[in-house]
Amino acid sequence: MTVEPWASQRLDGKLAVITGAGSGIGREVALFFAAAGAQVVASDIDGNAARETAALVGAAGHVVPADVSDRLSIERLADAAEAIAPIALWVNVAGVGAAASLCDVTPDLYDRVTRINMDGVFWGCAAAARRMIPRKGGAIINISSNAADQPIPTLSVYAMTKAAVNMLTRSLAAELGPHGIRVNGVAPGFTLTGMTAPDRLTDEERAALIARNAARSPLGAVGEPCDIAQAVLYLASDAGRFVTGQTLRVNGGVAMP
Numbered sequence: 447m448t449v450e451p452w453a454s455q456r457l458d459g460k461l462a463v464i465t466g467a468g469s470g471i472g473r474e475v476a477l478f479f480a481a482a483g484a485q486v487v488a489s490d491i492d493g494n495a496a497r498e499t500a501a502l503v504g505a506a507g508h509v510v511p512a513d514v515s516d517r518l519s520i521e522r523l524a525d526a527a528e529a530i531a532p533i534a535l536w537v538n539v540a541g542v543g544a545a546a547s548l549c550d551v552t553p554d555l556y557d558r559v560t561r562i563n564m565d566g567v568f569w570g571c572a573a574a575a576r577r578m579i580p581r582k583g584g585a586i587i588n589i590s591s592n593a594a595d596q597p598i599p600t601l602s603v604y605a606m607t608k609a610a611v612n613m614l615t616r617s618l619a620a621e622l623g624p625h626g627i628r629v630n631g632v633a634p635g636f637t638l639t640g641m642t643a644p645d646r647l648t649d650e651e652r653a654a655l656i657a658r659n660a661a662r663s664p665l666g667a668v669g670e671p672c673d674i675a676q677a678v679l680y681l682a683s684d685a686g687r688f689v690t691g692q693t694l695r696v697n698g699g700v701a702m703p
């Protein structure tokens with residue numbers, strides 16, 4: 447295949463569903479995909495935030511609120527997206543952080559984190575694959591985390607869900623490859639979003655947080671949502687057509703598994 451390097455990253459004529467698109471990494475993926483020519487279904491449990499993302503995307507933006515902890519809500523999202531155009535790309539971004547020592551993990555916290563971060567990705571993949579298989583093509587990208595590579599006290603539940611996502615990505619790559627569907631992941635390191643650096647932080651607190659996390663990276667840097675979105679675009683586009691079953695670490699070199 448001989449193409450212009452940038453042309454292989456175009457997504458013209460493709461419809462992408464993005465969960466967790468109301469903020470942070472998900473919103474940035476929506477903007478990158480639209481800039482690459484895709485139609486984007488911005489989905490989030492926060493409907494207003496998803497609408498804001500779609501407004502930023504412009505004419506290529508659509509909104510379908512959904513709660514990924516509810517399998518039927520994911521199915522309704524997939525049906526609504528298919529009513530617009532066949533789903534070519536599905537990106538599972540929705541996720542929640544949760545810090546608690548093992549003995550402080552309540553059943554409610556455990557259920558919430560596993561249902562959103564793990565079950566939500568599983569059923570998202572299933573909803574996408576069920577519709578992509580008959581068409582023999584598509585790409586799914588799951589957002590994992592550096593936490594799956596590095597044991598961090600108080601992040602056991604979160605890390606467990608992300609490790610499960612990594613294995614799911616590999617299992618489904620093997621299963622869906624023969625149907626022309628690629629399944630990959632992106633594992634961000636510390637990235638500046640509302641999850642990690644909420645608006646309520648003072649300037650000093652924010653600077654200290656960035657310095658602390660940058661010090662862990664050989665590059666002396668923390669990530670921005672655009673760093674993650676570019677990796678997702680690569681895996682979604684023809685540029686990544688020979689790549690499946692991989693979780694690309696976009697983490698400033700903090701972990702090199």
Ligand SMILES: NC(=O)c1ccc[n+]([C@@H]2O[C@H](COP(=O)([O-])OP(=O)(O)OC[C@H]3O[C@@H](n4cnc5c(N)ncnc54)[C@H](O)[C@@H]3O)[C@@H](O)[C@H]2O)c1
Binds near residue numbers: 492512539543637
């Ligand atoms: N920011 C980081 O440093 C970092 C690092 C590693 C992994 N991640 C992962 O990246 C993903 C995006 O995180 P972010 O940093 O952009 O955080 P964020 O809080 O800005 O975005 C998460 C989005 O998910 C949505 N969401 C939460 N629960 C949902 C549900 N039940 N159904 C649908 N949507 C729901 C939220 O409303 C929000 O818009 C998450 O999966 C997170 O675990 C983030």
